[in-house]
Amino acid sequence: MIALLPDVADIRISTPSEKSPNPRVEFELPDGWLLLSRLSLGYQTMTAWMVDLAAQLFKHYPNSANPIAEPAVVLIDEIDLHLHPKWQRTIMAYLSERFVNTQFIVTAHSPLIVQAAENANIVVLKREGDSVKIHQHPQDVKGWRIDQLLTSDLFDIPSARSPHYENLLTQRRQILSQPHLSSADQERLNELEAQIGDLPTAETRQDMEAMDIIRRAAELLKQSA
Numbered sequence: 001m002i003a004l005l006p007d008v009a010d011i012r013i014s015t016p017s018e019k020s021p022n023p024r025v026e027f028e029l030p031d032g033w034l035l036l037s038r039l040s041l042g043y044q045t046m047t048a049w050m051v052d053l054a055a056q057l058f059k060h061y062p063n064s065a066n067p068i069a070e071p072a073v074v075l076i077d078e079i080d081l082h083l084h085p086k087w088q089r090t091i092m093a094y095l096s097e098r099f100v101n102t103q104f105i106v107t108a109h110s111p112l113i114v115q116a117a118e119n120a121n122i123v124v125l126k127r128e129g130d131s132v133k134i135h136q137h138p139q140d141v142k143g144w145r146i147d148q149l150l151t152s153d154l155f156d157i158p159s160a161r162s163p164h165y166e167n168l169l170t171q172r173r174q175i176l177s178q179p180h181l182s183s184a185d186q187e188r189l190n191e192l193e194a195q196i197g198d199l200p201t202a203e204t205r206q207d208m209e210a211m212d213i214i215r216r217a218a219e220l221l222k223q224s225a
Helices: 041-060 085-098 111-116 146-150 163-176 183-196 205-224
Strands: 010-013 025-029 032-035 072-076 102-106 124-128 131-135
Touching: 041 072, 041 085, 085 102, 085 111, 111 146, 163 183
Parallel strands: 072 102
Antiparallel strands: 010 025, 025 032, 124 131
16 A cells, blocks of 8 residues: 555554544655645545545455556546645546556546646547536647646737736727827836736746856847947
8 A cells, every 4th residue: 555655664553542542644754754644635635535445356356466557447527626736746646556457437627637648538528608518629638838828729828928917918908009109108118017017938037147247248248239
């Protein structure tokens, strides 16, 4: 069972006593021994259903040398619920490596789950009127970034930026699309530019720092020219 749970080195169950009439389950994690009740809700939830799944496999395959590797079909609703983003990125591969012959049918609202499920059959459920339609062939999103997934047909989010900055950018586009700018338009454009500032376009902090160095170098070259 230890091999099924992430970061767990050992498990111990205390025997009931007068002080603690109920047995306690403790896990040895990198931070030390912790009660199951002290772990995050996501960890508790995942532990509960994974232990239940393993128990069901042992029950249905009592004569198997490795019940965990026997075939099964498991339905999980909102597998991303309460899970840290790092876990969301690895949960599907983690399960597939441990339950090698189990078919997992899961629902999720997280682009991290979709990004990690490159070899899975992805379908989209959309409410249309009083019914829910199943779209079985959404666009191919293999290799896409998280922000690209969020703004794809899978999630229907118009922009990866905050509504506030998206509104400012929309106003700027509307002004710049005009053939001639009035003094009021130019004044408003300057205000928008000041509010928008230098929005990050790079993917990582290192990329942003590199872009900042390039920008400053360009300014120095411009001044020395």
